[in-house]
Amino acid sequence: EVQLVQSGAEVRKAGESLTISCKVSGYSFTSHWISWVRHMPGKGLEWIGRIDPTDSYTNYSPSFQGHVTISSDKSFSTAYLQWSSLRASDTAMYYCARQQELKVGAALDYWGQGTLVTVSS
Amino acid sequence: SYVLTQPPSVSVAPGQTARITCGGNSIGSKSVHWYQQKPGQAPVLVIFYDSDRPSGIPERFSGSNSGNTATLTISRVEAGDEADYYCQVWDSISDVVFGGGTNLTVL
Numbered sequence: 001e002v003q004l005v006q007s008g009a010e011v012r013k014a015g016e017s018l019t020i021s022c023k024v025s026g027y028s029f030t031s032h033w034i035s036w037v038r039h040m041p042g043k044g045l046e047w048i049g050r051i052d053p054t055d056s057y058t059n060y061s062p063s064f065q066g067h068v069t070i071s072s073d074k075s076f077s078t079a080y081l082q083w084s085s086l087r088a089s090d091t092a093m094y095y096c097a098r099q100q101e102l103k104v105g106a107a108l109d110y111w112g113q114g115t116l117v118t119v120s121s
Numbered sequence: 122s123y124v125l126t127q128p129p130s131v132s133v134a135p136g137q138t139a140r141i142t143c144g145g146n147s148i149g150s151k152s153v154h155w156y157q158q159k160p161g162q163a164p165v166l167v168i169f170y171d172s173d174r175p176s177g178i179p180e181r182f183s184g185s186n187s188g189n190t191a192t193l194t195i196s197r198v199e200a201g202d203e204a205d206y207y208c209q210v211w212d213s214i215s216d217v218v219f220g221g222g223t224n225l226t227v228l
Contacts, residue, residue: 035217037164045156045164045207047217059216095163105211107154107169114163 002026004034004096004112011118012086019082020115022096029077030054033099035108036070036081040092050099051079088121123212125220132226139195141223143208146189151210153191155184158222159204167206168193195225203227 007021022034036048049060053072060070069082079096094115097108126144133139143153155168166175168184171191181196195202208220 037219044222045158045209045219047219050217061216097164100166100169104216105152107166107209108156108164109166109169109175111163111165 002098002110004098004110006094006096006112006115009116009118011120014086014088014119014121016086016119017082017084018086018117019080020094020117022079022081022112024077024079024098027098029072029074031102033102034072034079035097035099036068036079037095037097037108038064038092039095039114048081048094052102053079086117086119088119090117091119092117123210123215123218125208125210125218127206127208127220127223129221130224130226132228133195133198134228135198135200137198139198139202139225141193141195141206141208141225143191143193143220144189145191145210148189148191148210149187151186151212153184153186154209155182155193156207156209157202157204158207164207198225198227200227 003025005023030053033050035050038046048064049070051058051070058070072079096112098110100106100109152170156164157167158164167182171186172184183194185192205222207222
């Protein structure tokens with residue numbers, strides 16, 4: 001069974017750093033790209049970026065480029081989303097999701113349960 | 122950047138057919154995916170590549186895509202179909218793009 005299990009909810013202050021994780025199981029970690037998606041309260045879904053776990057090559061949405069870092073560790077079949085300096089506006093639910101196929105344009109077929117990040121100012 | 126436009130809300134009576142649209146410039150030339158998100162839950166893929174259904178998704182869910190509009194159709198709507206629905210495409214400039222989402226209410 002394919003599973004993406006995310007780390008638990010986090011509460012931080014603005015300016016602090018944070019890393020959340022997404023551990024996959026039930027398939028070969030390097031066979032599918034992983035995307036991260038933000039869902040702010042009362043808003044729609046926003047794509048943050050993706051990583052190819054094979055070589056850790058990343059793509060970012062221009063809206064998030066430079067503010068977050070996506071990484072992965074094949075040894076632990078885990079992808080990460082990292083902030084070096086959080087803002088109050090980063091308060092949101094964050095999802096990791098598996099890309100269905102190793103090609104651009106494929107759907108996101110399995111999703112993690114989400115990690116709620118709360119940042120106070 | 123590429124923009125996908127969805128109606129904020131759609132309402133339908135149980136047993137009727139719900140149609141949720143997703144507008145975009147020449148969207149018919151792109152592959153459209155649809156996700157269902159219920160309150161407090163992660164999104165679930167319900168249609169991929171315009172009209173394919175993942176295993177476990179009822180046949181009541183179908184999709185089409187032509188011209189400037191893609192459509193998610195839910196036949197014989199049930200109370201359990203109440204959710205937010207998002208369309209998504211890949212664009213060569215914008216990469217992954219989501220629509221703003223449509224809240225489906227079952228009356």
